[in-house]
Amino acid sequence: MLILPELYLILFSIIFLFISLGKSRQNVIITAKVLSFIAFFISVLCLTQRGELFYSAYRIDLYSQIFKILIALGLCLVVFMFSDKDGIETEHLPEYFMFLSLSSLGLMMLSSSVELISIIISLEISSYSLYVIVPLRRSQDSNQIEAAMKYLFFGAISTGIMLFGIGYLYSITGSTFIAEIFPQFRALMGQTFGVFALILTLTGIFFKLSLFPMHFWAPDIYEGASNVTTTFIATLPKIAATALLIRLATIATPIHFNFVNALIILSALSMTFGNFVGLVQRDLKRLLAYSGIAHAGYLMMGILTLNADGIASAIYYITIYVFMTLACFYVIITISRQGENATLDDLTGLSKRSPLLAMTLAVAAFSLAGIPPTGGFTGKFFLFTNAFKQGYLPIVIIGAVNAVISIFYYLNLVRMSYSKDTTSFEVMKLSAHEKIICYVLIFIIIYMGVLPFGLMNIFKFSLLF
Amino acid sequence: MEQQFLLMNTFSFPILSTAIFLPLVGAVLLFFIRNETAIKATAFITGLINLVISFILFSGFNPETHNYQFGEFIPWIPSYNIHYVLGIDGITIFLILLTTLLTPICVLCSWTAIKERVKEFMFCLLIMECAMIGVFCALDFILFYIFWEAMLIPMYLLIAIWGGPQRDYASIKFFIYTLFGSVFLLVAIIAVYLVTGSFSIPNAMFRDYSMNFQIWVFLAFAIAFAIKVPMFPFHTWLPAAHTEAPTAGSVFLASVLLKMGTYGFLRFCLPITPKASEFFAPLIIVLSLIGIIYGGYVCLSQTDMKKLIAYSSVAHMGFVTLGIFSLTLFGFQGALLQMLNHGVTTGALFLCVGIIYERTHSRQIYDNAGLGKIMPIYVGFFGLFSISSFAFPGTNNFIGELYVLLGIFKNHKIAGLFAIPGAVLAAAYMLRLLKQIVWGREDKREIADMNIREVIYLIPLCILVFWMGLFPRPFVFTIEKTLSYLHSQLNFILR
Secondary structure, eight states, X not given: OTTHHHHHHHHHHHHHHHHHHSSOOSSHHHHHHHHHHHHHHHHHHGGGOOEEETTXXXXXXXXXXXXXXXXXXXXXXXXXXXXXXXXXXGGGHHHHHHHHHHHHHHHHHHHHBOBHHHHHHHXXXXXXXXXXXXXXXSXXXXXXXXXXXXXXXXXHHHHHHHHHHHHHHHHHHSOOBHHHHHXXXXXXXXXXXXXXXXXXXXXXXXXXXXXXGGOTHHHHHHHHSOHHHHHHHHHHHHHHHHHHHHHHHTTSOTTOHHHHHHHHHHHHHHHHHHHHHHTTOXXXXXXXXXXXXXXXXXXXXXXXXXXXXXXXXXXXXXXXXXXXXXXXXXXXXXXXXXXXXXXXXXXXXXXXXXHHHHHHHHHHHHHHHTOTTSHHHHHHHHHHHHHHHTTOHHXXXXXXXXXXXXXXXXXHXXXXXXXXXXXXXXXXXXXXXXXXXXXXXXXXXXXXXXXXXXXXXXXXXXXXX | OGGGTEEEOOSSSOHHHHHHHHHHHHHHHHTTOOOHHHHHHHHHHHHHHHHHHHHHHHHTOOTTOOSEEEEEEEEEEGGGTEEEEEEEOHHHHHHHHHHHHHHHHHHHHTTTTOOSOHHHHHHHHHHHHHHHXXXXXXXXXXXXXXXXXXXXXXXXXXXXXXXXXXXXXXXXHHHHHHHHHHHHHHHHHHHHHHHHSSOBXXXXXXOOOOHHHHHHHXXXXXHHHHHHTTOXXXXXXXXXXXXXXXXXXXXXXXXXXXXXXHHHIIIIIHHHSHHHHHHHHHHHHHHHHHHHHHHHHHHHTOOBHHHHHHHHHHHHHHHHHHHHHTTSHHHHHHHHHHHHHHHHHHHHHHHHHHHHHHHHSOOBTTTTOOOTTTOHHHHHHHHHHHHHHTTOTTSHHHHHHHHXXXXXXXXXXXXXXXXXXXXXXXXXXXXXXXXXXXXXXXXOOOOOOOOHHHHHHHHHHHHHHHHHHHOOHHHHHHHHHHHHHHHHHHHHHHO
């Protein structure tokens, strides 16, 4: 079965559709956990599948399967992070999980689509589900509604721009299949017109990645949506967006320096902007939003090399980014038991209240900042090396300086939880299940930092097809 | 490629890896122990076993060769030519011994001083030891960098959790300052990799790089190392970090972490960018002299014991960089000896401050003055380490400074003349401190003298002070071959 993971996710959402029709809300969360774990399991089983479907509009290969595993694993972790008290009305829980899985379905389809129309359809499947779940939050003040509206409008606009770019691609080449567009369009990449058309097409992806000019939605939506929803938005769509970005951006080759320069500028602006604004944030989710903007910039450093090594390192980076962001969000979810937003001050004395959570946060923060021996360092190291190898010295230096700037606010997270004392505190008891998630995330972050070569080789291998 | 520099390990087990990762194993073991005394004992025994291992290492060390010994080579990330390569030579053998000696001492000195979160404290100490030994053993840039940076995290936590009242400010400043330098180090490492195609450190040495390349790489290296040393304009993190850190943290910081900067100069700057080193030598010498004299003057006005010793570190480390950039064999030997001496003496002085702080809960000189009659044993030790600190003949620092001055007078006579007042200043501020501590106050107070545990951990350092002061030959002999090879290679390139 080539598309078993996708079919399974459809089944997943249908099950929750039926649950939502019934009255009982008893075992929704536990069902979701079991089903999402099976989703991960199935996607791993389908790793070695290869083939094409739907008149070659849908390709299953190692590349797409790796991204599907990542998406399924991300979904699984997000669902496992869900606890009863998270800010979703119990009444809406089945619908919530239904849309989560539908969105993941769209993202999985995105990583397999090799035809422009199916790309748009997958993108919209994943986006629309998210538009629905953003306002689902218990405290019904205007914040989450505002967030939902902004997300919807910005999303629609960026899709519009993307469609505009796709219109160009189609009008020039007369085809919507990426495989047919490639050879014809590559000849045009030397011209401003070609660069313009491609950048327009990529806009929708930049939106998902929250790269600089398309970043403005991120802080507000992160702040307005419930903690788990934000966790989802901050991680999974970025995985699929990277997959698609790599598919489309490789129309260009390193000799198309106009295009590369455009990406370099976007990358530099994105990391600089994200890090500088991140410095002054107090709300943890806003802080992580700006961190996400900065990290999208780092990610672009890998993409803009446009060679296999660089792109493999970009995949490596998005993978580690997902885990370290998940770890940060997990701490936020756990310390705000009522589902409210957490600020920096809420971290005060965390190392005494819950040493394990403080350690998870510290590992994630050091990783985000790029300090060895964590995965964040290894990922950045690969990105810097490959960009340097291609001769893009300025972006390497900008990236290095940014790494130093960002340490201020990442270290602030650690500082708050370790060196600020509180006079009164209550010890937080973590359940076994919560401890396991912490250990798993810490393990993955350290493992990816110390032993990167296996994964790197797989990623690079997957690009050969 | 590596094999030509690397004499493979002749022991039946990978001794360097054992020395690096044994503390890590000990640190993990701590998590399964609940009793506090057992935790301390485990940490102490781990440190002790590692000390024994490093003695075995020393017994097998061959001082007749300049090559890297006890080599280990495991492919790590082959597609990037990154490998797990370890090896030590004359420069690093004593630095490793110093590290392994200080770890059990640090555990002992924290025995009663650390009252809360003992497990995490010992965990941090052992992780520090792991990373510090790793830095000295690594012969691969990336391996080196990972250990180099990994050191920051436990050190940051040591200051941030168990530090003094201003620990928040001090720990952040320490972390950001050093990280700032390290990022440039990383960029330089990648630049060297792109030229040589490998991350091997020995492979990058003594190559014919262009002058332009050398200058940029040297500057990037130098920023990282100068912050770590710390050299004059980059020293401001040091007093804050030293003052706020717990005793064990100060000892590690002074005795080992500062040596990483000068070690970096010896291992990276000179062999990889020799021409740029010669080009920038006058600048570094001037900065060192400013450090020596400025550090001395600032010391004169300190009222806080820890701060005084911290600033004296700036002055002492100035002598080390002075020796290195005199680019003479005497200078190199003096610099390396001075690194060890400073590690022993300043470490011991911080331990002494820790001992008195535990009793009076003050680091102010006035609060701790007039101990001569109250704590005779303590004052004896303190006096010895103080006079060693200003290079009294017969103590270890005298030999180091003598070698450095010999080296600097050979190449830069004027610079030598400026270094002399620095040595005099050292006597002035240390004697002032000593006078205050021994005779400063008349009133009688009840302060318990040193207990047996404290005497035990100061004795080894005491022995070293005299040994290196009176009979330095074995030390010089061990480091001689490596340094003379370095010197002859430099001469060959620069002539």
